[in-house]
Amino acid sequence: MILKSQVEWALHCCAILSGLPEGRYLSTKALAELHGLPKEYLSKALQGLSQAGLVDTTLGPSGGYRLAKPPEQVTFLDIVEAVEGKTRTFVCNNIRANNPCVPENYCYSGSCAVARIMWAADEAWRDKLRSVTLSDLGRMLVQETPPALWKDTFDWVLDRAG
Amino acid sequence: MILKSQVEWALHCCAILSGLPEGRYLSTKALAELHGLPKEYLSKALQGLSQAGLVDTTLGPSGGYRLAKPPEQVTFLDIVEAVEGKTRTFVCNNIRANNPCVPENYCYSGSCAVARIMWAADEAWRDKLRSVTLSDLGRMLVQETPPALWKDTFDWVLDRAG
DNA sequence: GAGAGACTACTCGGATACAGTCTGTCCGAGTAAATCCGG
DNA sequence: CCGGATTTACTCGGACAGACTGTATCCGAGTAGTCTCTC
Numbered sequence: 001m002i003l004k005s006q007v008e009w010a011l012h013c014c015a016i017l018s019g020l021p022e023g024r025y026l027s028t029k030a031l032a033e034l035h036g037l038p039k040e041y042l043s044k045a046l047q048g049l050s051q052a053g054l055v056d057t058t059l060g061p062s063g064g065y066r067l068a069k070p071p072e073q074v075t076f077l078d079i080v081e082a083v084e085g086k087t088r089t090f091v092c093n094n095i096r097a098n099n100p101c102v103p104e105n106y107c108y109s110g111s112c113a114v115a116r117i118m119w120a121a122d123e124a125w126r127d128k129l130r131s132v133t134l135s136d137l138g139r140m141l142v143q144e145t146p147p148a149l150w151k152d153t154f155d156w157v158l159d160r161a162g
Numbered sequence: 163m164i165l166k167s168q169v170e171w172a173l174h175c176c177a178i179l180s181g182l183p184e185g186r187y188l189s190t191k192a193l194a195e196l197h198g199l200p201k202e203y204l205s206k207a208l209q210g211l212s213q214a215g216l217v218d219t220t221l222g223p224s225g226g227y228r229l230a231k232p233p234e235q236v237t238f239l240d241i242v243e244a245v246e247g248k249t250r251t252f253v254c255n256n257i258r259a260n261n262p263c264v265p266e267n268y269c270y271s272g273s274c275a276v277a278r279i280m281w282a283a284d285e286a287w288r289d290k291l292r293s294v295t296l297s298d299l300g301r302m303l304v305q306e307t308p309p310a311l312w313k314d315t316f317d318w319v320l321d322r323a324g
Numbered sequence: 325g326a327g328a329g330a331c332t333a334c335t336c337g338g339a340t341a342c343a344g345t346c347t348g349t350c351c352g353a354g355t356a357a358a359t360c361c362g363g
Numbered sequence: 364c365c366g367g368a369t370t371t372a373c374t375c376g377g378a379c380a381g382a383c384t385g386t387a388t389c390c391g392a393g394t395a396g397t398c399t400c401t402c
Contacts, residue, residue: 003163003252003280004346011276012257027373036260041348047375060356061372076279090165095174098198101314113302114173117238117294118165125287132279140275152263162357162373166385189334203387209336222395223333324334324396 003084006045009037010083011076013046015141017055018071018134019154020161025057027064030160034153045083052082062162071134077126089125090118165246168207171199172245173238175208177303179217180233180296181316182323187219189226192322196315207245214244224324233296239288251287252280 013031020026028046032039046065049055054074055065067074092115097108111119142150175193182188190208194201208227211217216236217227229236254277259270273281304312 001163001165001246001251002249005253005255006346007252007280008255008257008276011280015276029373034261035257037257038348040350043374044347050375057374058356059354059372059374060358062357063355063373065374076283084163087164089163090169091167093167093170095170095197095199099196099311099315101311101318103311106311110306113299113306114170114177116302117291117299118169118173121238121287121290124290125283128283128286129279137275137279140278144272144275149261149263149265149268153261156263168385191334200387202389205335206386212336219335220395221333221335221393222397224396225334225394227335 001089003080006041006048007080007083009035009042010045010049010079011137013042013065014049014054014067014074014079014134015137016157017065017067018074018138020066020157023066024158024161025062025064025066026157026161030064030157034157048083049079052078054078054082058162064162067134071138074134075130076132076137077129080129088119089122090115092118163251165242168203168210168245169242171197171204172207172211172241173299175204175227176211176216176229176236176241176296177299178319179227179229180236180300182228182319185228186320186323187224187226187228188319188323192226192319196319210245211241214240216240216244220324226324229296233300236296237292238294238299239291242291250281251284252277254280 012035016031016034017026028043029039031037031046032042035042046055050057050065054068056068057063057065092111094108094112096102096112145153174197178193178196179188190205191201193199193208194204197204208217212219212227216230218230219225219227254273256270256274258264258274307315
């Protein structure tokens with residue numbers, strides 16, 4: 001069980017988008033070049049973000065993506081779920097019902113204990129992702145990137161942001 | 163990102179094995195029948211448990227599996243990792259290094275912030291799984307299964323346990 | 325009745341097959357800005 | 364100089380292909396009990 005690489009891409013793209021000045025858009029092409037990714041496939045991840053309402057898009061030249069909400073309102077969970085889907089990581093097929101000792105027409109009430117435990121762990125994972133926003137990520141990135149590199153990168157980005 | 167169904171199977175099988183009297187073994191065939199699963203494929207999951215040292219096996223007639231440790235020492239994480247592997251759910255491909263603004267031969271120190279956050283969530287998930295043992299599961303199952311069904315099931319099991 | 329050999333039932337591992345998902349590419353339709361062109 | 368038509372650059376969506384993983388089946392090798400057969 002490994003998350004798709006699109007999740008990583010989407011998170012890094014959102015980190016860049018959250019540093020964009022108000023009203024500017026950044027194209028898939030620029031985001032792909034900046035991260036060394038295939039443009040066409042990256043666009044699938046960005047489409048996911050768009051369908052989830054996390055980013056706005058504009059068509060035409062100087063079009064592209066921008067965050068639809070302030071960075072402090074976008075959580076890691078939002079982005080992960082936009083790309084990976086909202087389905088739980090554990091699906092219960094209720095195999096206890098196949099027990100040959102179970103009387104016919106017996107109806108189980110409630111979900112089985114195994115599933116409840118797995119779902120609780122899933123929730124712990126989601127809680128952790130929900131607790132971190134893009135502005136948190138921004139602060140961490142500023143702190144750990146050399147100022148010169150940070151400036152160069154955003155000069156590069158702003159040069160391409162319509 | 164969804165866990166394989168083998169995880170569910172392994173958990174239910176361990177739940178049964180943890181109710182087995184000391185020294186008895188239960189075969190793949192019995193476990194497969196009890197849960198309505200394909201015997202051959204279920205054996206892959208049980209092989210995983212065996213390789214992880216969670217269960218002991220015996221060959222020959224009246225052979226099969228039994229827990230290698232007392233139920234209170236086997237956690238959900240042990241079982242999930244035995245089947246699903248120990249690799250983290252998020253892999254960092256360090257795509258920040260592809261930034262065209264990064265000077266040549268620049269060497270990043272430490273892992274990137276995105277990965278650290280994702281790994282922290284992964285750890286929260288694993289912590290939750292580590293906190294539940296097979297004996298916890300057993301107590302929950304006893305509590306929520308009708309006593310008659312519980313008895314019938316273990317009569318059925320003991321009838322087939324060598 | 326005892327011991328040796330054959331038999332049986334099981335685990336284990338490898339080989340194989342099929343389906344679904346992940347990764348990646350390509351192309352056409354639609355849109356908005358920029359450019360061009362005629363008045 | 365101005366307004367409409369054309370061009371351009373981009374998003375969006377679908378179609379498609381290849382690789383990998385998950386699911387499932389089958390079979391042979393090895394092992395430990397059981398049965399049989401001989402003495």
